[in-house]
Amino acid sequence: MNRTRIIFVSIIAATLLIIGLTVLLTNQGGGSAGASLTVQRPDVVSIRILTSLPIEPWVRNAAEQFNAEKRTIDGAPIQVQIEAVDGLTALGRWDRNEYGALLNGQTPETLTDEERKALEHFPVAWIPDSRYLVELANASYKERLGRDVFLTDGEYRARPIAISLFAWGLYESRARVLERKFGEINWRTIHDAAIAAGGWPELGGEAAWGFFKLVVPNPARNVGGLAAMIAAAGEYYGRTNISVEDVVNPEFQKWLKELMGAVTDFSSSTAYTAEDFALFGYSVGDGGQLLESDLLQNMQGIITRWEDPLSIYYPQYLTWFDFPFSVWVGPETTALQKNAALEFQRYLLGDEQQKAALAYGLRPANPNIAVDAAPESLFTKWAERGVLSIVPRTTAMRSPDRDTLLALLRWFDLNVKR
């Protein structure tokens, strides 16, 4: 080969080499379809769990113990991360797909590396306050994907991990006056107290107490506010199923608005209504229907700060939260992550953690555990304040449908919040 040819071949080779290298580097930088899809066993199986506020302290504590025990799945250690989020807020985020679920036709294989990396933070499970929130999330995704994303049967079905009822909590000094005046504490007598034009003196209480002040969580921050309105509607109509027609009834709306007129401040109330109730005492609220576990957890603080304990009463129509542990079944999370979530679910339902829940005022979902099964049970500690191990009346409010919930939220937004 002569010199000219050598030069010629060298130039061609160099050109091809440059082109080859360029193509290679380009594909490495932002390639999508051609990247390796081999799933390797990770060093750690990390699972993010969205947890509703009332059970978050218990679940977080359990997760710390679980992580410390270095439990594994297929040989890889499991790390549980708990993220506290109100049930209704989480539902709004699912509904807007803010967590980034894949759209119809998308698969992890069609994503860029960056998009795939973002999916690593996708919630593996959700523990909302109530199963009806799961149903609403499923309804939202069914429209979008044509299938459920949280299952109601089978291995990955949503399982309640604890239970808490809604109960009346009233400062004892105020409760005595109301009982003297009305006999029974229920939504109708509370409504009568709320509209008393002369305030507490008219009800037989002290002038310094001002008007009767009702505590209702702001539904935009705490799903308990929605539960309270549903319970009030149940007692107003004397039945357990509430429909859109009931919510839009002008007479009911007038009654409900009068009731809400006794709330001191929706604007600065946080998601932690019972904590606010304890921190600001009777100055912001004489009483309200709140989650039993929240009331029990704050009882000691109320006594220390205000020297006026709460008295607890159970309503005629019971509303409760069952905190279903719901595993996301879509392709956004791996099988290993889903099974790790189930492992943590089993841990929460075990005897040890179910007994631990008693110290948070939560009723065990595991039927083997009684509410007085642990010495630190708040049900035992505060029995004299009116908390009952077994609630005798069993009339339970049915879960409202999506349209009824939205009608209540819209009414609140237009008539109370604004």
Add this chain to the structure above:
Amino acid sequence: MSKPSFRPSKRATQNRAAALVLVILLLFGCGATVVVNTVRQVVDLFTSEAPAAPTPTFTWAPDSAVLTAAVSPVMAPVLRELAEEFNRQQRRTPDGKNMQVEIVTYEPEEMVRAAQLRPPFQAISPDSSLWLDRLEQLWQSSFMEQGREGESAIPIGQRRIGAQQRYAVSPIVLAAWEDVARQLGWPDAPVRWQDVQRRAKEDPDFKWSHPNTNHASGLLAVLAEFYAGAGVTRGLTVELATRPDVLEYVKAVEGTVRFYGENEDRVVERLEQEGRNFLDLFVAQERVVIDWNRRHSGERLIAIYPAEGTLWTDHPLALLELGQLEEELAVTANQRRTFQAFAEFLTAEPAQRRLLAAGYRPADLSIPLESEGSPFAGTDAVDWRQPQTTLQMPPAEVVDVVRDYWYYTKRPTNVYLVVDTSGSMEGAKLTATKRALKAFLAQIRGDRDRVGIIEFGSGLKDYSLLAPLDDPTRRRLENMIDRMEAGGGTALIDAVYAAVATLQEENQPDAINAVVVMTDGLENESARRLSDLRVLLRSNPSLPIVIFTIGFGRDADEAALTEIARIGGGQFRRADEADIEELYRIISTYF
């Protein structure tokens, strides 16, 4: 044997020619690409539109563990100390980054404004959750304006605020000297907002004050006036709040307010400077009463919990959900860890006891308020069993109406802005001053407020007499500000003297009469002396004129400015290019 031929064959010649053409084409291609790209870059350099001015964006590393928190001025000193202690603990994130908390001070209203658009902080701690609610409202409005609400049937969850933690609370009280409190009926009878309002209207010597409505305590005081004027203690509506007789009532009560101000700590400063006679009563957090009584051995302040009800300041620490806007950085995972750790630090017992010692009620309910050593124990100046009730916080639209109408019912203001445009103000100083003066005008919203400007150098350079701030006056004043040019010496005292003399000629004792004077240099041209100004100010005791002085930069005559502020019953403040706009904005809250 034939001689080898060096002549190439025809085919070889053709191949060589083709190869040569290919090489030339390749080289030409490469060269052309380089040339084209270079030419394009050069052409772009001259022909493309100038890039838009970069939006000020505050950056932090993706793994940053430094959390910057904007804190209201009343809490900033305590929180800064606690943050320093937290930082000394050298806590680490899982990836080894040092968790650090930095505290910056913001007025609540300004904090909310800044938090909406690429703020230079990741967390906020205003004095009340009211401001968090305000921020969420504004955020959701902007969310709806973008048409994004239609994407969701569940109208919940579009938040600017993520995790939050209260670490201390304090009820808002009427802080009164003990003899004043007893005259009002304390401790035997309940004292109402109406008792204070009546006393102020009936007794011209009664001096009281509340901050403006940019603060929780100022908002509460004004709300209480609207409630009292409407004759209700709950259910305040827009219709009630705007009834003419209600507005007349509020106007009459506001006419008795000695002065408004940026916050209660400034009131305390003035009490310390001027003594007992400065005020009889002021609206403040309960912790101010505790703090005053601890530091002073003379006459006590008493916390009166108004019988109709009060409000709470609740000092939330809230993490912002950043990263939702274009070019806005998200809060890093490490910053979230720092937030969580700092929130836990603040609510742990040692910090909670420190907050209790500072006069706040700790958020930790396991700490009893009446225990030995607690500032609530063994005193009747504050009562931990109080308040018994709170005023109802009306819906946001009513609060907005109350705040807007307050500007029209509050005491009117006559204020002269006296501005040094001497030669040393040339450049960045004058630019910043112009911006600050316009910010001041934007803050003055009352239709009875009048503003004038005096521009001085070696002598009077330009002026605009007092005039109500309607749209034509605003435009005229803004044009005057735009025309300002640096040059000449500094006839400071002559300019202040002219402003005071004009206010005296106007002689409006029902209004707040004030001069805000700014200079960056030394007095060197005035015909009058400080003693002349003193004589002039004393010549009409029934017309108090307050003088605020601002020393701009390091060369300002601080001694003269401090003395002018002292004889004018006002304050001296320092400023530089970075904060002069904010300072003018703060001073505007006094009017």
